[in-house]
Structures are given as structure tokens and as C-alpha cells.
Amino acid sequence: MGLDRTEFRALFERQRQPLHRFLARLTGNAADADDLLQEAFATVWRKRELYAGRGSPDGFLRQTAYRLFLNQWKRAARRRELAPPPGPEPTAPPAGTELADEEARRFLLSQVRKALADLPESSREAFLMFRFDGLTAREIAEATGTPVKTVETRVRRATLALAEALARYRHLQAG
């Protein structure tokens, strides 16, 4: 059983914003996210017969969007060879500094990004989907075509690695 137009519209209304967030985080900008989102919905509609009996339409949509991201955007992004962020690396503020301090906040943000960048790519993506898109391990597995247990391992390992990397800056986080 495929997806009819009414169900498709409901899927769009339900997933429009979450999927946009998901794609914006993957691509790093809203415009690319919009393009991928439109293409993802169009692909889901074209392949609606394939969806029949394969999990939720939401999962099918995320899986489609993620594959499009891998196939199109990521390949192009690799060619662009993203340059490192401009400006000097922020230096660590002295112990006891509050998070309200803008300088401390920027420093912590740079360390979070660095810690994320140090993760294996598959773990980073699984963790970010879990953390920011509110997806379950099963949903991530569905979207990325990965076994659930592998996703759980990736999220767990990413969590432990990030915690270890960021432990020394715990004092910068607002209490």
C-alpha cells in the first residue's frame, strides 16, 4: 500500500519543520536544507509505492532525506573543502568564570565543536540525530540504513567521548 495524497500532505505538515532542522544541522545552512527537503518530499512521492509496508512514512522520509544528503550535498561539500573558521582560536578563560561571560561561552562552543569534529563521522551523525532531532535509535537506524545495535553503540561511544573531552570545561557551564 502506497502513500496517498492526503497522507502525503499530513506527512509534510508533520515533518516539514523537524526535517528542516535535521537537514539544516546536517548541511549547516537553511537554504541547502530547503532544497534537500523539497527534493526529499518529491522523491518520497515518486517512490511512494516503494514505501508500502516499510515502517513509518516519517522514517521513509528521513531515510530518503539522509540518502539525498549523502549523495548530493555531502559530495558537493567535500569538493568545496570547507575552510577552517576564520579568526584566532579562543583561549581558555580562567577557572571560576561564569557562562554568562560571552567570551567564556564562545570558548566553550569552540571546544564542543572541536570535540564533535574529533568523533568518527558515523558516530557524530548518530549522536546529533539522537541529541537534536529527538530520533530514537531505531529511527536513526532506519534513516541511515544501519542496524539498531550499531546506532546504540555509536551514540553511547560518542556520549562518553564527548563527556571526557569536555569534562575539564564543566566549570564554564552555567550551574
Next chain:
Amino acid sequence: MHHHDEPEPDADDALPEGLLEAIRAVTEGELPSAELAAALAAIEAAGAVALLEAYRDVHAATSLLAGPASECAVTLADVERATSARRPLRRLWGLRSVRVAAALLVVAGVAAAVWPHDVVPTVALAFAEETARVSPEAAAAERSAALLAEYQPVRDGEPQWIDDPARARDVAAVTGRRVLLFAQHPQCPWCQELRGKTFHDAGVQARLERFVPLMVDVTRIPEGEAVAYLAKGWPYFAALDAAGDELAALPGPASSTQEFTGRLDRTLGKVAPDAAGEREWGPVRASAQRLRAAAALAEGDDLAGAERELRELVAADGDGAFGAAARTRLAELGNEALAVVRDAERKASTDVSGALALLEAAVRRFAGTSWGRDLDAVRSAVEEHGRFPRLVFPVSGDDGHAGDRK
């Protein structure tokens, strides 16, 4: 599925399904107290308290990354336009890049339509390549034109014997007559009597004019041929066709002019009973003169004069040998002009000014002719548009001037 970039989880690492989600729910504080207690119990039972602590720290740190959520700009209408199942093209049209490309194509098309360099002019040529087939009659006319331009079988009471068998055969082909062969020896008394008396008889001359008179001096021909005549004796008379084949032999020496006249009549009755196919000597002479005049004019580069003579010859002798010869010459001139056009066409692809030079020279050479007008039309088109025109050849086939393409 390509998920082998990470080792499969160790058995020791395995978490009960749903435990990660429970850790996240506890951390985000979104559980009612009863469920929170059950979740914490499950976490503790799985020995994942350290993981819960780690996730809390990481959750707090990464909350900095969340930032303000961007708004999705895609509407349902956008998606539906892109997903129109009935018209796949509409889906393409929904993409802005496709619309921009289409607009550029339209602009390019309009530019191509109005840009003068892209206009291919068309020039109709009234002449076209024609196989310059030379019929046997036309060839015979060409070969005998010089002789026939001045020829009369009997002039001033004297028979004008042709002494070249090949030429006599050509004249026979052109005039539709039989050849009368008179093989003679200078010292033969009968031959001397015929030359001195019989051939001056008006009745005999009238009959000679129906033939193409050929006199062969057996002392002036190759020995092998002379032997053949020796076997037949001389004088020897025979009627031949235009191919030189003997149709009838006249019996030996006649005892009188009347007897000779009677033999000519019987031979004519036998080999040419109907004079309808025989062309009058006067018009044949006029046609030969015209063909020679056309040749002389062409040699003097007066192609306009040559064309005029040839066309008049075609009009006067449409179905005759000289008319055929004139058509052949017109076709040759047309082909010469067309060859220039073709050369110019080839040259124009790399050298427009070189092509123009070729055409200008040809326009001068063919000035005043029908081909000259066509050449000038092509030249003007090349000059005006800077490129070679498309050529059109109307098929109207008349006298070699038009494209009778077969």
C-alpha cells in the same frame, strides 16, 4: 547498506533497547514522576548510571549548539508542484534553476533569430548540375561542323565528294542520309568517264544530293583496305549506313548515264525509300555555322554571345544533332558556373573573402548570361550575410539551363 565503517557492537557494550531514549528523557526532564522512577531503575539495573551522568554533561555542553531554529521556507505548494505525478515536466519546471535555464534558452533563441549572422539566405539557381551526356548525334555534329558549315553536295555544277570515310559517316548521322561510296582509281578509264561526264549530269547530281557522297582513291588508302576494293573491282559503288556498314552494292560499270541513274534510283528505293528523315542541306549548313560561331564567341570569352547562339540553335534544331550539341554545350557552361559556386561554398567555410573573390571573377566571366545573374545573386548573398547561402535548384529542365536532374 554500507555500515561497515564501524565495528559491530561488542556483546558487553549492548544496551537494552530503549535505554538510550530513557537516559535522554530523564536528562531532558520530560517524564512524569512515575515513569521517571521506572526509567532510573532501568538505567541502574543496566549499569548505565555513568552513561546517564556523561549524557547529562554532554547535553548541557551541546545545548550551546542548538542556536535559534531556522524556519523552513518550503511550502506544500512548492512540494506539490514538484511532485505532480501527472506531468513529470511540471516537477522539473518547479525547480528554479530549470526555469532560469529555460528563460536563457528563450533569450538565446530570440537572439539567434534576429542576429544577422545567423540568417541563412537562400538563393535559387536556375541552372543545376546536369550530366553532360554527349549523344552520338551531338558528337557527330561537333566533328562535322567545320565541314558542314560550308558544304554543298553539288556546288557550281561539281559534285563535292567527301574523301574522309569517318567524316562522311558523321555527315550521314547528322543529315539522316546514306553514304554513297565511290571507290575509284585515278587511271581507271571508267572512273575517268564517270568523273568527267556522268557526274555532271543534272539527273545524276539530283540523286547524288540525296546521299552523302564519299569518294575513296584506292591509291591513297592503306594497302589492306585497297586489296578489298581490288577484289570488288573498280569503280565500285555501294550504299553505306552512318556506321559504315554496306547496305547495298551497285552493280559494275554502267553502259550509259541513264543506266547509272536507274541504278541510283533502285539503290535509293532499297536503302532509303522514304526521304522524310533526311535533313535539308541548307538548314544543316546554317546550324553548323551557328555552332561554330558559338564556339568562336566562347573562345573569345563572349559567353553571353555564345549562350545566345546556342539557345537559338536549340530553338531551330531542337530534335536534331546540332540542337543536341548545343544543349550539351549549354550544360557544360552551366556546370562550369556551378563548379565555381561549389568551390566558393567550400572556401566560404574558412575564407569568406576568398569565396567572394572566386564568385566575383565568375560573375565577370559569365557577365550577361543567365548563369551570371545566378552567380551574382550568390555573390550578393555572401557579401551581405558573410556566409554562404542555402541553394535551391528548381527542377524545370528544358535545354540544359535548368536542373533536369535524373
